[in-house]
Amino acid sequence: MLEYQAAKDLLNGKVILVTGAGDGIGKTAALTYAQHGATVILLGKTVKKLEAVYDQIEQAGYPKPAIVPLDLKGATEQNYLDMAETIEEQFGHLDGLLHNASMLGVLGPFEHITMSSVEEVFKVNVIAEIMLTKALLPVMRKSESASLIFTSSSVGRKARSFWGEYAMSKFATEGMMQAIAHEYEGSNIRTNSINPGATRTGMRANAYPAENPQLLKKPEEIMPTYLYLMGKDSADINGQQLNAQ
Numbered sequence: 001m002l003e004y005q006a007a008k009d010l011l012n013g014k015v016i017l018v019t020g021a022g023d024g025i026g027k028t029a030a031l032t033y034a035q036h037g038a039t040v041i042l043l044g045k046t047v048k049k050l051e052a053v054y055d056q057i058e059q060a061g062y063p064k065p066a067i068v069p070l071d072l073k074g075a076t077e078q079n080y081l082d083m084a085e086t087i088e089e090q091f092g093h094l095d096g097l098l099h100n101a102s103m104l105g106v107l108g109p110f111e112h113i114t115m116s117s118v119e120e121v122f123k124v125n126v127i128a129e130i131m132l133t134k135a136l137l138p139v140m141r142k143s144e145s146a147s148l149i150f151t152s153s154s155v156g157r158k159a160r161s162f163w164g165e166y167a168m169s170k171f172a173t174e175g176m177m178q179a180i181a182h183e184y185e186g187s188n189i190r191t192n193s194i195n196p197g198a199t200r201t202g203m204r205a206n207a208y209p210a211e212n213p214q215l216l217k218k219p220e221e222i223m224p225t226y227l228y229l230m231g232k233d234s235a236d237i238n239g240q241q242l243n244a245q
């Protein structure tokens, strides 16, 4: 997918929400979507990081973004419903939702998994996605053509030793993607997942501290898949598991 070339105006007039938009892949996806004409809604935990992305978008002259500060760990269903109402009032429709935020949790033997850690990982990586998607689907129904994208991982497709906690959460994400894709088939909403592949971010550095990050793709380099799935060129793609590399 690295070779897809998006038209400059691919996302003109689109309203797209990106979770974890303050750092790593989510930050680059938000900037890239804005660069291609979208109004982006930046959702994330650290307000300072979101403000920095907001400023970068404004300074570049892209459509004015919006910020939603929200910690997915503590957010309630009502928080998501209120947010959906605000988005509907402000924009009338939502054309794209990139579920990108997630946490790694603790890597290690299955027998050492603590319930507090696994509950936290599932809250952020799965439960928050369920609540956010449930709240936003009605606003996405109002779009001419909407794209719902989940972020998976290589271990969300084939699990490995010591990755249990994170892998189980990504399998749940893939299951959610497939259930929604099947349910909304033939509607205005298509649903797919992306495995970004090894990418130079803070999360990757935490998981592989001994690795040379210079050997990894930068988030900018994996954007073709993120643009492809978000724009009209993927209008017929539904229920697919894509690899960005």
Ligand code: NDP
Residues within 6 Å of the ligand: 019, 020, 021, 022, 023, 024, 025, 026, 043, 044, 045, 046, 049, 070, 071, 072, 073, 099, 100, 101, 102, 103, 124, 151, 152, 153, 154, 195, 196, 197, 198, 199, 200, 201, 202, 203, 204
């Ligand atoms: P980063 O850790 O660099 O960025 C994660 C983003 O998610 C940050 O903006 C972070 O916000 C946000 N986030 C984390 N927890 C919460 C929370 N509780 N509430 C709100 N926002 C939160 O990760 P990557 O960019 O590397 O990863 C992006 C996605 O890609 C993830 O889903 C990851 O699983 C997946 N992935 C990444 C790979 C890689 O090699 N990088 C490989 C395979 C999959 P803040 O900065 O404020 O904490």
